[in-house]
Amino acid sequence: MPEYWEVAKDYLINSDALLGNIIKKYSYAKLVSHKNPFITLVKSILGQQISVKVADILYQRLLIICQTNINPENIYLCKDTSLQQIGLSRQKINYLKNIAIFFLDSPHRLENNYFLNNDANIIYDELIEIKGIGPWTIDMFLIFHCLKPDILPLKDIGLINSIKNNYNISNLSATDLNHKIIELSKNWKPWRTVATFYLWCDIDDNVVQY
Structure with missing residues (x-):
């Protein structure tokens, strides 16, 4: 687990109430790197x-x-x-x-x-x-691999679906949705990797570990 993980969780819980509830629900889940x-x-x-x-x-x-x-x-x-x-x-x-x-x-x-x-x-x-x-x-x-703390994979379908479901924005066009996700994610900086991980958890608790 990255050294910044717990600090990032606390920050996100305070900066986004909806995301904070997701993090609390899946607080047991941690990002793991096998370093290869x-x-x-x-x-x-x-x-x-x-x-x-x-x-x-x-x-x-x-x-x-x-x-x-x-x-x-x-x-x-x-x-x-x-x-x-x-x-x-x-x-x-x-x-x-x-x-x-x-x-x-x-x-x-x-x-x-x-x-x-x-x-x-x-x-x-x-x-x-x-x-x-x-x-x-x-x-x-x-x-x-790199455990960079502030990565937002805008092309990831799991992340997109989780945000659509949780933030009730499924009716937006692809372009508007992309803009909305970028706007929402401003509250998650500089810990967008951690936000992404827990949003993945909410769409599938068998979170991928690359």
């Missing part, structure tokens, strides 16, 4: 546009074919047919291979502090060059 940048990106790719439950199943299958050692070399060497057999699309297979190459080309990126010591914008500029990595995946990386 490659695994975080792999899990984020697996989780693109599917449920948490299905993504977990795919990850467990991937663990089996990698003999419990999911690393860049094993993913790169894994046959595409084997990856297809566990339910991965051709597109996601290509994305996983691209991530593997990214780390194989520069193994120092696997060091614990390589990304942690960098600003979010620098990390974004580096990761966006990988084909298959977009803003949503980078947001997940910044939240779950």
Whole structure:
């Protein structure tokens, strides 16, 4: 759990009564990082546009074919047919291979502090060059690997649905909804990561952990 977690919770409880009630309801839930940048990106790719439950199943299958050692070399060497057999699309297979190459080309990126010591914008500029990595995946990386405290993943469907349900704004157009979320989130700064996490909890108590 990040060092800032409890401070952030107290701040959010006082700054947004509705969000505060959600935080109190799920106060037991904590953000966890396994500190492996490659695994975080792999899990984020697996989780693109599917449920948490299905993504977990795919990850467990991937663990089996990698003999419990999911690393860049094993993913790169894994046959595409084997990856297809566990339910991965051709597109996601290509994305996983691209991530593997990214780390194989520069193994120092696997060091614990390589990304942690960098600003979010620098990390974004580096990761966006990988084909298959977009803003949503980078947001997940910044939240779950880097533990950045103030990330608002505007393209995350779980967050969007939770905000729509809790703040009664489901009738807005996509553009107006985006603006409304940005406006609401001003009350959550500088702890929008924590706000996002507990809003996820309210939409699905089996919160993803990338």
